[in-house]
Amino acid sequence: MAQIIDSYSETNQNTSAADYAEGQSFTGDGGILNSAKFYLKKAGSPTGSAYAKIYAHSGTFGTSSVPTGSPLATSGAFDISTLTTSFQLITFTFTGANKITLTNGTKYIVTLEFSGYTPSYPNYVWTGIDTSSPTHGGNLCYKDSGGSWNAVSAYDTCFYVYKDDATTTTSATTSSTTSTSTSITSVSTIPVSAEKIIVSKSGVDALKATNPNDFIFHSDYNTFKIVATGTATFAISAGDSEVEKTIAHGLSYTPVVAGFAKVVGDVYVLSPNEYGRTITDGVQYLGFLGIAADATNVIFIFNNSDLSAENQTVIVRYYLFEVPN
């Protein structure tokens, strides 16, 4: 969903204008141009196409703003014969190279221009404007029959300029082992309540998917963060029953922990098991009974009390996570 960069609501409209082109100065905010709207109706049977265009700004903003240079962006065409005789907000969409970035704080002009149409009795395209007590910071401008732009400081055009939603549509594959290195040259803050960062799986539309399984990353969902990880090696003696082995985790709080263990020389890596599994010689069990953490240590519990148990060396990997609240 697009978001408004700048606007002056149609609820302010008190009259209308039918010039060779209309425009309004406004201020960019750093967003990517998505679309523009004007409040339009027709009289008679005008034919031709209408376009919204973005220009660089010339003059004093709010007083003598007029376009300068060639259009920076031009929307797709709108068939003006389809207008009704009642005012409607008409959307003009920018695509491809016309989706320019409107620099934050920079002044621009958005215009309504025509192809195949000139205003003449009885066929007109009327643009909603406010001549009563306009409050927008910019000003209306219009193109006359000679092709010159003129500013009217006391009038505003009803308009909207929209930017793309900040959703990232980056697509990534879960099976790629290619890594990319990105150099970060600036730090900015984006309110998550307004913007989203989405990385979808390959083949999934980040803008439409709703299943969390289809997202590599989604800023609507928290991630379970690993705050520390490590390995340790323990000697487990034959006959040890529910023996505890510890390693200091170095955190100042009690973390959540997960872990895995294997007997050195064995090929099986275990998550905690109530009983264990047959190790290499096939005749004895070494149980990885559990893993826990207190404020100081990660605690591993092993059982090596099978009747034919031998001394074993066990290597473990543990992960410490943030504590859910």
Next chain:
Amino acid sequence: MPQKIVISKPGYDALTETDPNNLIFSSDYNTLKYFTSGSITLDISVGDISLYDEVDIVQHGLDFNPFFQVFVKMDSWSVWQPVAYWTAGAGAYDKFYAYVVDPSDPTIGKRLMVRATGYRETADSFSVEFRYKIFRNNLNI
């Protein structure tokens, strides 16, 4: 100074917040990266006064021992339990395990194995479904 990518929850300042719970994402912290996921169902028939022991595998193909998480549900349950899990009742018990197998083993490596073992005093037939997640995080053990 090293740069960071931090996404905070609404209402928290990404530049100053230190509680990881209040950060949607922070490049200071690693996360578990999915590699693959799926399910395995074991259909088990056990006779009177008998033990059972059923194993199945997932060939993940990774060249390292990956972090994994497995959940289990018997067809008579309405909940998923994390593996390892065991349960016991009158005349019966069930145990559910999961392992990964070292990729260096040429015969059985690069696998996640799930296992159901147990005992019945009277004959029984049931199914056990495992749901697994295998991650790209290398255990390095």
